[in-house]
Amino acid sequence: MSDNDGKKTLGLGGSRPSNVKQSFSHGRTKNVVVETKRKRVVVPKPGAAAKPTGVTPAVSRDPSKRPAGISDVELERRMKALAMAKAREAEEAAAREAEEKERAAEREQRRAEAEAKEAEDREREERAKAKAEEEARKKAAAEAKKNAPAAPAADPAAVPGEAAISRPAAGARKTDRERDNRNEKNNKSKPDGRGGDNRRGGKLTLSAATAGREGGRQRSMAAMKRKQDRARAKAMGVSAEREKVYREVALPEAITVSELAARMTERVADVVKALMTNGIMATQTQTIDADTAELIIEEFGHTVVRVSDADVEQSIITEEDKAEDLKPRAPIITIMGHVDHGKTSLLDAIRKTRVTQGEAGGITQHIGAYQVTTDGGQVLSFLDTPGHAAFTSMRSRGAQVTDIVVLVVAADDAVMPQTIEAINHAKAAEVPMIVAINKIDRPAANADKVRTDLLQHEVIVEKMSGEVQDVEVSAVTGQGLDQLLEAIALQAEILELKANPDRAAAGAVIEAQLDVGRGPVATVLVQTGTLRKGDIFVVGEQWGKVRALIDDKGDRVDEAGPSVPVEVLGLNGTPEAGDVLNVVETEAQAREIAEYREKAAKDKRAAAGAATTLEQLMANAKANEDVSELPILVKADVQGSAEAIVQAMEKIGNDEVRVRVLHSGVGAITESDIGLAEASGAPVFGFNVRANASARNTANQKGVEIRYYSVIYDLVDDVKAAASGLLSAEIREKFIGYATIKDVFKVSNVGKVAGCLVTEGVARRSAGVRLLRDNVVVHEGTLKTLKRFKDEVAEVQSGQECGMAFENYEDIRADDVIEIFEREEVERNL
Template sequence: MDTKDSDRKGKTLGPRGGTETSHVRQSFSHGRSKSVTVEHKRKRVVVPKPGAAAASGAGQSPRNAMGQNLSDAEFERRLKAVEAAKAQEAERQAKEREAAEAREAELGRLRAEKDAAERAAREREIAEQRAAAAAEEAAAAESSAAAKAKPAARTPDAAPVDPAAAQAQAARAEAGRPVAQKKTGDRAPVEDKRTRLKGEDDRRRSGKLTIARATNEEGRQRSLAATRRRQERDKRRMMGAGGEREKIVRDVQVPDAITVQELANRMAERVAAVVKTLMQNGIMATQNQTIDADTAALIVEEFGHKVLRVSESDVEDVIVQASEEDQSNLEPRPPVVTIMGHVDHGKTSLLDAIRKTNVVSGEAGGITQHIGAYQVATEGGAKITFLDTPGHAAFTSMRARGAQVTDIVVLVVAADDSVMPQTIEAISHAKAAGVPMIVAINKIDKPGADPNKVRTQLLSHEIVVEGMGGEVLDVEVSAVTGKGLDTLLENIALQAELLDLKANPDRLAEGAVIEAKLDVGRGPVATVLVQKGTLRRGDIFVVGEQWGKVRALINDQGERVEEAAPSVPVEVLGLNGTPEAGDVLNVVDNESKAREIASYRERLSRDKRATLGSATTLDQLLAKAKADKDLRELPVVVKSDVQGSAEAIVQALEKLGTDEVRVRVLHSGVGAITESDVGLAEASNAPIIGFNVRANAPARESANQKGVEIRYYSIIYDLVDDVKAAASGLLSPEIREKFIGYAEILQVFKVSGVGKVAGCKVNEGVARRSAGVRLLRDNVVIHEGKLKTLKRFKDEVREVQAGQECGMAFEHYEDIREGDVIEIFETETVERQLA
């Protein structure tokens, strides 16, 4: 095949490059040929614009340098950013240069100070050497003068003369060469040179300048304590007491049980020495282990001290001693008045009227469930402290606690309701406490009020009011209208004046815990009624099994105060744990005493619980196993907001038990429901009861995962009713039959597809399709079952009333006759309830 290129024709410039076309003639065999068009592509060459070369030669413009595809705004923004970055970089470099110059200047100053100090030291040393040399020359001059005065005597400093050396020296003098003379005293220039060379060598070898070199500090210095010890040793050595110190014999108090650490502290001996002595006696004990009194006494004697055996209960002697009153310092104090009575008789409303507040609206269900402590100032300026106690039956212990710390009891009785069970109980508490009583007959504004009925009913409980010839004051009051409130306050003030209430405010404080709770933000909080002394912020106290330091005092108005005088109720913050309601608070001298007393009380309480909760003999174990064999238990975990409510709930639940079922409180406490409570409830398959508290987030999540039920309550009788219902569910149900009707068979029909149908007349009660039936023949039960159909005429009905006729068919039974009686009854399963 032969190809020939023809002339290249048309040129085409595409977007990527140029193309050229040409015609080629192709020759084939047998004289055939063909013309073919061929395209030649070439690479695109970008030719710069005429002004581009000049721009590149004279410096490319910033716009071309940054790209030509940017908008003007973007270009300006980037240009400003570049300029700002350059300015920041220049500023940073300038700061670095300034810092470097400052460092160099500081180092130069330090070097100059060091060189000046070294130079001064060298000059001082040279001056000292020159002074020494001058002293030597003066001594030599004096010695030479003495030698001249005594020529026959040989100077002590003259050295023996060598003849050969003398001849050599003379020959050098004749030749005109210098003669080396030995100078004995002038050595300062040589030493100066050595000193200078040594200083230069030190500077050359000193290396990097450090803080110690710059401040001329010479390594570690002897401490002040070491210096004092050395001075003491030197003093004893000079006074002739170089031996060991005289042994100090101490009187060491040894209780029934003591830790090794505490024993060493009381003997003022090292713990390691005490442990070593114990090991030598065959007792392997660490410093935190407890040893008995006999072992401790042996160790004390080996160390040469005296043993004082004491009892653990002696730690509370400090409280007994502090409680002794000094009659000369007594001052009048406000009376403590407790409001008591039946539930919903208006105790809190009466106190609200006196205080001009609205506490009752904040109580769940409108009933008081906590002891409230308030102080009220009368119009005459006198102060009265009021305690508001709950009236519900579950709060017996709270009412008893209120009566114990009170001076006067105000018994509130509703005029329309008269004396009720909790009224009688409050009277018993007041009589047991031996305090005077004032009867407040409340709700006299109601239409059915009868104050005389109240006075008459009180006679049966040995309460004789003044109106009936007795000594008990009575006042008719109304918390709604305010009638009689002034008279009530006057009677309280009169009764307080007769009692002549006094206390010593200058002694260590003592008070009673009215209520205690665990606050989320403030920790354990106790409401304390100060009875003796003055409680101040910063006092260290012990209360029950807890101790603490008063961090803050808050009065009944929510204000922080610095101190609380006798008969003043305050909230105390700073406890290490939540005390029991009813515990006594005592202020002590120091923290160690408070810790010791609290630890002793806690140990005593723990031992007591262990003794009560365990069966010690085989007979006791057998009796307990026999008693628990058929006894069913409902375990619960109780958490409350305050200690008093927890105590009341536990007491109320424990009263629900019978011979078959009882409620067992696994754990009760104050504060929010935690994961540990959920774990305890899961292990015992028990529900958790929260009274005015809630579970925290981890506890809720854990309860959902483990399937533990948490029930929340704010009213105590709802809680008791629900637990009673749950405990009643453990009792075996009782099945009861209730007869609802009787029918007599008048005629028997046979219906195809149904069987025998009895035509009946309902003589008594009602006949129901769903009820059970018995067939009686001559008053003998021959069949018991259910109805298959109950029709009234042709319609199926659910029930037929007495006096009407109907048709009945029995399921799986057809032996029915005229004259038979059908007894219709319903069966009900009655859940047994706890009393």
């Protein structure tokens, strides 16, 4: 107390101070005074027991039974809350009981209504049955009266037939009523609640069907209706078994068991059982062949209708157009001719544009489709085809869709190989031809030589008293262009070209490519009908919905009629150039046709590449042992170029070396292409395309070579050079000498040694030798030893004697001739 100067220590009331030693780091300690709080005990006041608190007197008077620290007010509040909770529980229980009674009354009312309706239906059925019996009785009585007209029929008992009918009927009614009552009692006594709702009585309503839903699981409406039908049929005496329906089952070439059961409307278990009976263990998801399925169908009594997978294409086969529906259309003109004879330049002059400047090497490598309107207002659709040999198939497709062929022949070059090819395509397509003799402005031009050369190929122009029109033109000066357009218009007028624009569109794919921003794009020449935005179509193995149509000027259009070339966007993949586009009704139809065509093409490729017998496998393996392959990957900007490159690659090679195109496609070189090339050890050739960044990085890491080309000649030459490196070098023999055996000696540890005289050339130990006997080769090999006297020598000159011994051969005789030669390798080229 002295420390605080007589002051009291600050603390809580009812607390006891105590000292605690507190420890700190580095060994420091400190004594701290703390206070321990004592538990507070509340004792009630003496006069509190006399106050009315609303609590039980025993609890309020006896403080020892209360919880510690609870005052009278708190205790009173708690007791009130407990009393209110009990009252609320009693009210809720009463409400629940009332609601349950009300629900039971509703159920009882519904049950009574159902019973009344059932009784009414039963009474109606009994009346109908009694009426039927009455009619039967009358009919029997009439027949009996007809058979025995003299017999008295006053007493019904005297008629045995009538009594026999009426008595069982009454008994039957009684029996039916007893049976119904017995069934009703049984249904009511069922514990699961199914029989108590009486749903089978009378008309089935929603309220009757949902009645008693609280009683547990209920039957469906369909089950109740089936139960009603069975009960009604049983009451009328009709057999409850349904008559089996026999169907015509469409059977494709292969079908799953579940699909077969669905088409026959039979249970899957029954079909599986029938298969097992016939010795075929199959589950419902397995596929069975058509013959097995036909056996099962006939076993179930149905009729088989064989269908083919190709039937899906019947939806695109349309009828011929009526004459009154046909309307005039623009002619389709194809420009054909030899490479560098000026086809594209001529078309440029007509279109007044510059397309040639954009072509790599000045040659056309795509098929272009354009529309030109003449000064007379006539619309012409032009197709520009490539001229060199690699694009033969593209030129062939151009001839198939065209109406008129303009054969361009350079006046200074006359008829060339691709000119002849174009003539053959035009004749095969049976289309009229117009000869345009181009480059007439050049000093070396000789139009008459062109006309004369064409005679050799049965093309007789008008100037040579033939029927083929010929026009001298110049794409540079514009000379003769008007006359050419007039000739085309005249020919089109003679042909009377017509098409029906008011039908589903059909056209040919002139070119197809994979555009980075727009996806697969196809240049389509509409041949009949009108192609509209939103149309669903199938083209080759691809299908799609027209998302946009772009004309030859780059403008978007909503529709394209006959003879109009457009770019179509909205395909799911890149089609092949030359595929036919057909508009179909539904997307599912288009997808089904495309999947069938893809499967058929895959099967065809697999069949072409697979050997079916062991002999064929062995023959293929033996053939491939002797042939070296150069694998390559080709990616091009458009489908036509890729196809032309693949065809050019197939022509490279001979019996020893060939080029194998592992994959060809349209679009940029991707990482998957590099992976395939790396696995096959093949280079990747890009034609007017480039590799993306990830593909370049992968190619650098894995050492895959990527080469880019823009002219097809360069690509073909490089592949030829690479394939030539796989050719085995040609072995040529050079005779360097002859020797004659004079005598044969036996030498220990050596064997037989021939004493020879070199008669011509030189004998070398490193050279090859042949042993000739009567000018017939009896042995070919190498020398084991070549000696001059006792010394081993490298060579012996003509006129000198030497000793020779052959490796692994000792059948040598005097007067045999030894032919000495050397082999040298000569490189070969394709």
